[in-house]
Amino acid sequence: MMGRSxxxxxTGLTMSALAIFNQPITIPAILITGISALLPDIDEPNSLIVSRTLPKGLIRLLQLLLIATGAVVFFSGVMPWPWNIGIAIAVGLFSFLPLRTLRNICMVGIGTSLIVVGQGIAPWNYIIGALLVVCVFLPHRGLTHTIYGLGIWAAILYFASHEVSSAIWIGGSLSYALHLLADSLTNRGIRPLPPFKFRLKFNLMSTGSRWGGVVEGACIGLTVIILVITFYTGRFQIYL
Incomplete structure (x- = not known):
């Protein structure tokens, strides 16, 4: 299923569920729910969550900085010959790696920074940083599309937010689970409990196909209807 869907x-179904069960819908809860809706696809460099976090323009800026760094190393004399030539060429070649590869490298860099620096700020930064690094090397619809991935994310949210608001960890966990359920509608499905070969697959659609667009549109339409009903019954309130 497409990232926008x-x-x-x-997000829509989770917000409706929170309202129906009288959970306080706060701005942090909405943000975490939205992130969790896309989070399982973090193992795909061109997914919506990764491409919006690391947009093409930012990657192009990184490439320009790398080229500039290579030129400075080559012409400034900060490195003796022939090291200046070798480093400049290596940096230059590095800057022309494919977009998805550069995004993966950025994810490793961000994850490593969270592990090294963020741990002193909040202990969960260490776990999140480690997950970012690990996700780079995972195949798409691998660990992040399993019950294990859902459990890890739910545990992080619970221990980080249960003293603040139960809606945050409940909303984030439910939104993540709904992503997995939506992917189970496709012809590829998911493997929720590897190494067991069982595949949860309803085979109702193929992502990117015309029929797939119809199914996604129907699911979005149903979500909007549920949101509207929830809103007009007065159960949907945002607490600032």
Whole structure:
């Protein structure tokens, strides 16, 4: 299923569920729910969550900085010959790596920074940083599309927010789970409990196909209807 569809369906249904069960819908809860709706696709460099966090323009800026760094090393004389030539060429070649590869490298850099620096700020930064690094090397619809991935994310949210608001960890966990359920509608499905070969697959659609667009549109339409009903019954309130 496309990223935009995941965002609308998982976030909309989760917000409706929180309202129905009288959970306080706060701005942090909405933000975490939206992130969780896209989070399972973090193992795909061109997914919506990664491409919006590391947009093409930012990657192009990184490439320009790398080229500038190579030129400075080559012409400034800060490195003796022939090291200046070798480093300049290496940096230059590095800057022309494919977009998805550069995004993966950025994710490793961000994850490593969270592990090294963020741990002193909040202990969960260490776990999140480690997950970012690990996700770079995972195949798409791998660990992040399993019950294990859902459990890890739910545990992080619970221990980080249960003293603040139960709506944050409940909303984030439910939104993540709805993403997995939506992917189970496709012809590829998911493997929720590897190494067991069982695949949860309803085979109702193929992502990117015409029929797939119809199914996604129907799911989005149903989500909007549920949101409207929830809103007009007065159960949907945002607490600032």
């Amino acid at each position: 995941h965002f609308v369906i998982s």
